[in-house]
Amino acid sequence: MNRFLKRLSLEKPIIQAPMAGGITTTEMVKAAMDGGILGSLASGYLAPQTLEEQIRIVSDHSDRPYQVNVFVPGNGKIPEDSEVNPWVARVPASQKRGNFMTIEEQWADFYKKIDLILQYKVKMCSFTFQLPPVKVVQQLKNEGCILMGTASTVNEAVLMEERGMDMVCMQGSEAGGHRGGFLEENGDSSIGLIALIPQTVDAIDIPVIAAGGITDTRGLNAALALGAEGVQVGTPFLLCKESGAHPVHKQRIIEANSAETRVTSLFTGKKARGIVNKWMMENEGYERSVLPYPHQHVLTKPMRQEAAQAAAPARMSLWAGQGIGSLGEETTVKEVIAKFDGKEGFV
Ligand SMILES: Cc1cc2nc3c(=O)[nH]c(=O)nc-3n(C[C@H](O)[C@H](O)[C@H](O)COP(=O)(O)O)c2cc1C
Known part of the structure; x- marks a missing residue:
């Protein structure tokens, strides 16, 4: 039994x-816990009171472990009008956007979420x-909370x-959704897992997921053979x-093949992998002038919401990883976990 399985008493070395x-x-996280893997609540974009409700629901469900994932703010300076105006002209419905959050507001939101993690002994x-702030790392560790950082290069893993x-x-370049990398000097480096895992395992002593x-x-056995101790799926x-994914998002994943995803910053200002759609293609030339995260996210939110209401994939962010070619129909958490059967044992 590897260190990751042992530390969390899981049946399979998998994180939802x-x-x-x-x-x-919460239904997804509960089913993950019931299936013997680690469930994860996603606190990004959630109001702290909603996160608290979710923590209560999953804590009441079972004594099995789960994690809460938190977005750590960057420098996110509110952009000047001269940067915003061209995007207002380009993004449908952007005049309906909410306020840009100041960096102080972003940190206040972060600390409220950390307080909940401490209060509920997640x-x-x-x-x-x-990288999370040193003080937060110490506070959480003092309470016995297990910590995991996200990295996309060996240098970042060493810092974590x-x-x-x-x-x-x-996170390999294959991954769906936002890139968790944070070192600007790494630029557009996008390293696949087969190269990333062994180099990271050689460079650090903590378990690699x-x-x-x-x-x-x-895929799980390949990752384990390369030296990882678990996978996040x-x-x-x-x-x-x-x-809770929109039915149109699910449908596009069912239809698309693995050549149809690409990394884009157009929706949020941070690189993320999703299925290419019309809006991405139309704005391809503006990738380098996006507003910094999370301001581009705020600006495009009304467009994405209206597209979701109209069930129009052309203007939705359809986050998905390069494994989509293997995914053919709507399924259940239990069925996904069963695909990691471990019949021949885990490596
Ligand atoms: C729709 C979507 C949303 C995501 N949101 C988060 C998030 O809130 N926090 C996080 O750490 N990772 C997030 N990720 C990235 C995942 O943690 C993970 O790296 C990725 O899903 C792995 O690649 P796969 O989708 O090919 O399995 C998200 C991924 C997707 C597809």
């Missing part, structure tokens, strides 16, 4: 990935987008270990009945 934006539901907390993480989620394009036992769970 946190998927913000209403995709991860077993594990994972971070994405940045130095910051005191108990494990690191290595591999994420990106893994849909069944074959997103897109296959998005396609479950328990997921």
Whole structure:
């Protein structure tokens, strides 16, 4: 039994990935816990009181462990009008946008979520987008909370270990949704898991959890053979009945093949992998002038909401990983977990 399985007393070395934006539901997390894997609540974009309700629901459901995933704010300076105006002209419905959050408001939201994790003694907390502050790491560790950072390069994984993480989620370029990388100097580097896992395992001593394009036992065993101790799986769970994903999003994942995804910053200002649609193609030339995250997200939100109401995939963010070619129909969390059968044992 590896360190990750042992530390969390799981039956299978699998994490149901946190998927913000209403995709991860408490029903999904409960089913993951029942299935012997680690469930994850996604606190990104959630109001703290909604996160509290979700924590209560999953804590009341079972004594099994789950994690809460938190977005760590970056420098997110509110953009000047001269940067915003061209985007207002370009993005349908953007005049209906909400206020841009100041960096102080973003940190206040982050700390409220950390307080809830401490208050409810959540077993594990994972971070994405940045290194978590030293003070927060100490506070959580003092309460026995297990910590996981997200990285997309070896350098980032080393920094996560130095910051005191108990494990690191290595996100390969195959992964769906936002890239968790944070070192600007790494630029557009997008490293696949087959190269990333062994180099990371050689560079750090904490367990590596591999994420990106893994849909069944074959991917899990490949990751374990390369030295990972577990996997974090997103897109296959998005396609479950328990997921809050829009039916059109699910349908596009069912129809699309793995050549149809691409990384874009157009929707949120941060790189994320999704199925290519009309709006992405029309605005391809503006990738480099997007507003910094989360301001581009605020600006495009009304467009995405209206598209969702109209069931129009052309203007929705259809986040998905490169494993979509293996995913053929709506399923259940239980069925996804069964695909990781471990018949021949885990490597
Ligand atoms: C729709 C969607 C939303 C996501 N939201 C989050 C999130 O809130 N926090 C996070 O750490 N990772 C998030 N991710 C990334 C996952 O943690 C994971 O790295 C990814 O799903 C793995 O690749 P796969 O989708 O090919 O399995 C998201 C992924 C998807 C597909």
